[in-house]
Amino acid sequence: MVSASPKHESILKSLNNAQARAVSSDAATVAILAGPGSGKTHTLTSRVVWLVDCMGFRPEDVIVATFTVRAAREMKERIGKALKGGRENKIVLGTFHSIARRYLSAYGRHIGLSQKFGIADDADSRAIIARICKRLQLAIDPPAARAWISKKKAKGTEAALAASTRKQPAKPTAGLQELETCYKEYQDHLDRSNLLDYDDLLVRCVELLRKFPSCVANIQTVLIDEYQDTNGVQYELMRLLAQKQGRITIVGDPDQSIYGWRSAEIRNLWRLLRDFPGTDEISLEENYRSSQSILDLSLLVIQQDKKRYQKLLKPVHNKGSRPVLRKLKSASAEAEWIVSEIRRTLLMSGAMLNNGDVAILLRSAALSRHVEGALGKAGVGYKMVGGFKFYDRTEIKTILDYLRVIHQPENNDALARIMNVPKRGIGDGTIKVLIEEAEKSSLSLWSLLIKHCRGDRAAKTRITKQAEQKISGELLRLLNGVRKRVTEASDNTPFGLVETIEHLLTALNFQKVLQDTHPDDHEQRWANVQEFISLAADFVRDLQQSGNDALPEIEGLQQTVDDDVLPRFLANVALAADAQKGEGGQESKPLVTISTIHAAKGLEWPIVFVPAVYNGSIPHMRSEDGDEERRLLYVAMTRAQCLLYLSYPVYSSMGNGERNELSPFVAPLGSCFAKKGPCFDRPVVGQIAQILQRELAPDEAVFKNLPPMFSMEDNVFPIDPDEAQKNAASRPSGGGEGDQQTGEYPRSKRPRLSVPTLVSQNNGEEQEWRKEYATTMEQASNFTVSSLPGFVSAGTHQVAITAANAAAEASQRKERAAKLSASRRPPDQKTLMDFHRTWQSRTQKLPKPAISPELAARKLSAGRPTIHPTAAKPRIEEDKSERKQYACFSSSPTRPPAPEAAVGGEDQDGPPSPVQPALNLPKGLGGAGGLRRPAGLSREGIAPMDKLKKPFKPLTMKRL
Numbered sequence: 001m002v003s004a005s006p007k008h009e010s011i012l013k014s015l016n017n018a019q020a021r022a023v024s025s026d027a028a029t030v031a032i033l034a035g036p037g038s039g040k041t042h043t044l045t046s047r048v049v050w051l052v053d054c055m056g057f058r059p060e061d062v063i064v065a066t067f068t069v070r071a072a073r074e075m076k077e078r079i080g081k082a083l084k085g086g087r088e089n090k091i092v093l094g095t096f097h098s099i100a101r102r103y104l105s106a107y108g109r110h111i112g113l114s115q116k117f118g119i120a121d122d123a124d125s126r127a128i129i130a131r132i133c134k135r136l137q138l139a140i141d142p143p144a145a146r147a148w149i150s151k152k153k154a155k156g157t158e159a160a161l162a163a164s165t166r167k168q169p170a171k172p173t174a175g176l177q178e179l180e181t182c183y184k185e186y187q188d189h190l191d192r193s194n195l196l197d198y199d200d201l202l203v204r205c206v207e208l209l210r211k212f213p214s215c216v217a218n219i220q221t222v223l224i225d226e227y228q229d230t231n232g233v234q235y236e237l238m239r240l241l242a243q244k245q246g247r248i249t250i251v252g253d254p255d256q257s258i259y260g261w262r263s264a265e266i267r268n269l270w271r272l273l274r275d276f277p278g279t280d281e282i283s284l285e286e287n288y289r290s291s292q293s294i295l296d297l298s299l300l301v302i303q304q305d306k307k308r309y310q311k312l313l314k315p316v317h318n319k320g321s322r323p324v325l326r327k328l329k330s331a332s333a334e335a336e337w338i339v340s341e342i343r344r345t346l347l348m349s350g351a352m353l354n355n356g357d358v359a360i361l362l363r364s365a366a367l368s369r370h371v372e373g374a375l376g377k378a379g380v381g382y383k384m385v386g387g388f389k390f391y392d393r394t395e396i397k398t399i400l401d402y403l404r405v406i407h408q409p410e411n412n413d414a415l416a417r418i419m420n421v422p423k424r425g426i427g428d429g430t431i432k433v434l435i436e437e438a439e440k441s442s443l444s445l446w447s448l449l450i451k452h453c454r455g456d457r458a459a460k461t462r463i464t465k466q467a468e469q470k471i472s473g474e475l476l477r478l479l480n481g482v483r484k485r486v487t488e489a490s491d492n493t494p495f496g497l498v499e500t501i502e503h504l505l506t507a508l509n510f511q512k513v514l515q516d517t518h519p520d521d522h523e524q525r526w527a528n529v530q531e532f533i534s535l536a537a538d539f540v541r542d543l544q545q546s547g548n549d550a551l552p553e554i555e556g557l558q559q560t561v562d563d564d565v566l567p568r569f570l571a572n573v574a575l576a577a578d579a580q581k582g583e584g585g586q587e588s589k590p591l592v593t594i595s596t597i598h599a600a601k602g603l604e605w606p607i608v609f610v611p612a613v614y615n616g617s618i619p620h621m622r623s624e625d626g627d628e629e630r631r632l633l634y635v636a637m638t639r640a641q642c643l644l645y646l647s648y649p650v651y652s653s654m655g656n657g658e659r660n661e662l663s664p665f666v667a668p669l670g671s672c673f674a675k676k677g678p679c680f681d682r683p684v685v686g687q688i689a690q691i692l693q694r695e696l697a698p699d700e701a702v703f704k705n706l707p708p709m710f711s712m713e714d715n716v717f718p719i720d721p722d723e724a725q726k727n728a729a730s731r732p733s734g735g736g737e738g739d740q741q742t743g744e745y746p747r748s749k750r751p752r753l754s755v756p757t758l759v760s761q762n763n764g765e766e767q768e769w770r771k772e773y774a775t776t777m778e779q780a781s782n783f784t785v786s787s788l789p790g791f792v793s794a795g796t797h798q799v800a801i802t803a804a805n806a807a808a809e810a811s812q813r814k815e816r817a818a819k820l821s822a823s824r825r826p827p828d829q830k831t832l833m834d835f836h837r838t839w840q841s842r843t844q845k846l847p848k849p850a851i852s853p854e855l856a857a858r859k860l861s862a863g864r865p866t867i868h869p870t871a872a873k874p875r876i877e878e879d880k881s882e883r884k885q886y887a888c889f890s891s892s893p894t895r896p897p898a899p900e901a902a903v904g905g906e907d908q909d910g911p912p913s914p915v916q917p918a919l920n921l922p923k924g925l926g927g928a929g930g931l932r933r934p935a936g937l938s939r940e941g942i943a944p945m946d947k948l949k950k951p952f953k954p955l956t957m958k959r960l
């Protein structure tokens, strides 16, 4: 029941009816299941505020679990704005892993965990397993062994494991025994080193909460975002966190389940309904994010999966421009087209759109090379999200390893990595011998070194006297010196982190080390180190602001106060795989976002490019789950608000002339896409303005900023690269590169001045990459700042700016040359005036002229090279097919016929609406009759309970 107190009203005013019902539901368990852009996160955030402000729960008795660090940060911000008074800091809010870490730090000793446990990140786990496989000569692939171990842990409880084993009896394979051995050795190693890996954090927290339920005796309610991506152990954790009151709210979308490879289980949705009968299921049906065309096409993609549960999703926005599917000759041409299209879009929008409105979403990090290169060449600032990590840079990893050893000397792997960094003359052989010795004698490497250097006879390592001296004289002295300093700092003030790092850098003479070891880019690497220090300073500041993150006191249960800042910082780094500085709009200059699709989940941008939409990329050649790959594409497409571009290179970039095949998810829908970017006439830009609720830039503002010779159409690259190639080949010599690039305008020898800095004039050949534009994602383990414009360090910007200036100069030179040859304008090219007339004729219904009279009256030099006309191009055919309804039960009244879009435009260009299998509707509702049970979400079948057969029974059914 929604009452109308001012507090209630202020929370509910931004919600639609279904959202308001979800937010104010009295049910203990609430499941909000809805499609992308329907306001799930918005609803969850509002429910937190509702529960605190209207239900009177103390913030510290509320747990909110998100899937990524970024999502946690955003949610905290949003809740903070609504709650006020810093109360959001008291909520136990974070990823499952960070919440588990907090409980383990506070109460872990009750299950025998040392308070000083460290976290083994991905790289640590990989290295440990690889070493075990080598040492024991196990005939198993280390990455596969790691995945197997992780899966085994993530399955969670023994009961869950047994259940899943019953369903799918594990086939005893030859390697199973070896996997078990590897698992045991790995776990022993972690235990000895006092490390928990990511899976352990969850598993041990489950153990803690089972044995000591009183740890969460205060918890009133638990809320989970992106529920479809929880795995078995996370489900268990959620249940245990909420065990006192059983109050849980989840939001999720089965169509966006893209973490199967991390053992996410769609089955968890059924489990919830089975374990919590009486769950209030609420579906949200309005999509507030995307234009109708984008939403319709995205639904056509996801509806190829016949097994999925169908949900209703209605766009609230106008039709918008038809999504584009663009064919380019090569990956480099594709990247250059993207940059030219970004530039064209932003310029044609006036100042309404900027770089920050654009995202380029990649199936895999490896695809970023060309995109980064093209953006770098054009001097377009960009940031990188997901797929690579700031903390993976060599120089940062070294500092982190030192800090890990300082905090936790038993961390063998970190110690082994820094023994000879900087070079101390301790060879790989010596390190190997020491590690083996330590493992054999079940000692930590640190203890072995100490014993050895004290002349302990028990430590019979086979290392040279010289190495021994280096270890005791240099390494141990240095580490002990810094450790002592850390302890002193902790005594004086708990926040000695920055001083510790600075002290360490001085002790290592780290700047000099970088100069010696990386003469080419030491300055940039040092800039990274500075960045790291400022990240540490930010961390300390945030900690001071949010106060001690201790959990509320529970009577009768002793809590360990976790006030040591170094381990908290290290844990934060280990868990912050997807958090990057610079996200969240802090940048002074808007930047284009390059992201993996996985990392883009939950986000939205006005303009989205999804390159490399070919078979082998999406679906990925190594993926075993085609449906999950389709969902990935769906997630990518539904990030777009106004403009969506899919593209693929016709030829593989392997240089073997092999052709790429369009993704099978897109191939059947080819005709629904536009073949090139939209013409940004006023109606089209008007629709964008309407969706984004931004002010439409006046014509003068648009035209004033258009560079001379700017191509207003997406015609710089051929629509059909094969056709363009044939035309080029059939023309007598002299056709040249212009023909290659212009394709459908083979006549044109026009100088390609419109995007002079962006387009390689190399007949599609791969250009050699200039060093300063080497890419980020391809250098995951060997970063240089030049490859990290995403982090926009000063050095990187300088590189980009210099390049942009050089390119601009080149452009001006070309322009001057073009002016000189102006009289040679090809006969089939029209003048700017022609374009203006075309424009006017297209927009004559509009009250405003396309070009302001002032500009129109301006005299243009007769011979000035021209822009391609647009009017002659036929508009894409109108889709006259009757609009069909969705295959869902809807509580909404029948939608009135769509009103004419306020600004007209490309309404007729949209794809056909998703088809409704009318059989789904009962006869009484006008369907073909008979309720058909929604297809199951899991291919593994569902529990044989009626309730579970219709997990997301939509609202309407309830009302019926």
Ligand SMILES: Nc1ncnc2c1ncn2[C@@H]1O[C@H](COP(=O)(O)OP(=O)(O)OP(=O)(O)O)[C@@H](O)[C@H]1O
Pocket: 014, 015, 016, 019, 034, 035, 036, 037, 038, 039, 040, 041, 042, 043, 253, 256, 288, 289, 601, 602, 603, 604, 638
């Ligand atoms: N009732 C509403 N009125 C207007 N805009 C809304 C409403 N609810 C949500 N929105 C807007 O819709 C957009 C999508 O919301 P949100 O990110 O919460 O959706 P979501 O369902 O979590 O999406 P996804 O599943 O794709 O992550 C946001 O810009 C949000 O501000």
